[in-house]
Amino acid sequence: MKVSELIEQRRAQWLEMEQLCQEASGWAWRRLPPEKVLRLAALYRSTCADLALAEASLLPSNTVNYLHQLVARGHNLLYPSRMFNFAAWRRELLQNLPARLITDRCVWLAMLIFWGGFFGAMALAAIRPGTAEQAVGAEMIEQMEEMYSEPVSSLSVNERGLMFGFYVKHNTGIGLRCFAYGLIFGVGGLFETLSNALTLGAIFGHMFTSDYRGNFVDFVTAHGPFELTAIVLSAAAGMKLGFSLIATGGASRLASLRRTAHETMPTVCAAMVLFFLAAIIEGFISPSPAPYAAKLTVAIVSLVMLFLYFVVLGIMGHRRRAA
Template identity: 30%
Template sequence: MKQEVFIARHAQEWATLERWLDRYEGSRRSSKSRLSPSEDGPTELEFPARYRRLCQQLAIASGRGYSPLVVNRLQALMERGHGVMYRPPAPRWRTVADYVLAGFPRLVRANARCMLLAALLLYVPMLSMIGAMQVYPELAHAFFSPAEQAQFEEMYDPTAAHVGRDREASGDMEMFGLYIWNNVSIGFRTFASGLVFGIGAIVVLVMNGVSIGAVAGHLQAIGYGAPFWKFVVGHSAFELTAVVICGGAGLRLGLALIAPGRQTRGRALVEAGVVGAQLAMGGFAMLVCAAFIEAFWSSNGALPAVVKYSVGAVLWSIVLFWLWRGGRGVVDAH
């Protein structure tokens, strides 16, 4: 290959890498933890492949006796890239923090279609059931036994000191453990059931929506809606959103089995499984946060409604803004 053809073929790639390295080194000098890349710049995952390609190009240029200007340029790029490629690993806490603040929300947005479908499968049955219960309150008998109805009504009795739990229930710490077990088990079932070609995830999401909507609709219909909404408004931002994310991860598994594209089903399932597991782990962490809020905040019936609703609004805003904007337009720079 002639030198002119070689340069024309790879010049744009070299220029892109140079700009990215300029910004990377500038961010390190200014102690910034993140780097805003150009649209065609490498991401953290793409950089090793680009660095290896650069080394190959340097070997070709040197072996064929290309101009010292070309060889020296590639040598300088290789040395700068070496500093990025083999930099000391970031502290574990920072890796976790970067994933929570940026990597996880980016991953959720990258699977937006699955997330939207999961949200519809959860919220449409939930809202439909709440509305149906107001028109046909007798529907409660089709979903709950008399004992279950009595239990729900006792838990959300406006006179109860601790809303959302039995009068004989254990203390906050023990309830925290129970909530973690219950929440994470629901999230795991929602995710893992996607292996049944996505049908399992669909069923679990719809059934959860129907169940939550039936309880909420029944309590609203009998006049116990205020204590119920005060109880759920705090932790629902993390809990419901996490269920949607786990459901979206499960649908991602099912989609890989139904439409693997040009890959084999096994290969597509492995790749979807890696992405789905990352989504599910983030969802599980959100469910633990929801359990903490539910045990130590939501159950306190003495707090005024305005406080409960205000905190709930803030938590919903934080969760939605985090998933919408977290990590947008940045890549890891350390």
């Protein structure tokens, strides 16, 4: 039998495949019965062989072009490109991530260590003069007092833009250090989180009782909620990875680390987003000449947003997953 005759005998299968491709076009692909999907896959493989034979036998160009188009349609249906799935991302960001964070023991541990150390150091520095100098050094305290001896609202627009770039780098560095130290079996993250908490708490406590508290409070109020929350999330993600090297669940340390890294990546991304938002506020709103009431409003709105996302959506997502 000639190749041309053999190819022509296959035309009925081509027409069947063309009909299946027509049925599966667009959103109808998701409703296609499994047996038709399997049939389409079989027809696709055989049509690919027909195309190769047609090209090798130098059949008419119209037949070769028809098979090319048919194979391309089948390939696009069976092997679609991965497009951005908005529904999946929305479910991950608004349901899964808040639900995981509110039940994550590392997040609660990081919160306890950070806020406990922060408020403890702040109270001690405010009550006992000289504590801040002992905690962070007299040179650091002198630099802070010099920095806030004048209102920061005197900065120009260009200077605020430079501050924004500096704070993006500075804030990201803090988060990466908290995250990286957590890889030391979680213990490094504990010490780095506590160190940041004690340092910040001592500075806050000292500045609140200094002659420059007005300028200091005017600057730190607006961006504080996002920045401090981001530090906690970075520390929690690092500690979770570090602890995975100890509690492997029967897997190898490398396998445990890989699994936990996949789980913690959304937490790291959330922390980076909060650091970026804090840098925007810290660079443009905190040093602006806007009245303190406006900056306090920004802080309150930020706190409400954090509460709605991490607590309200977290509880709702957890209940939905448990149902």
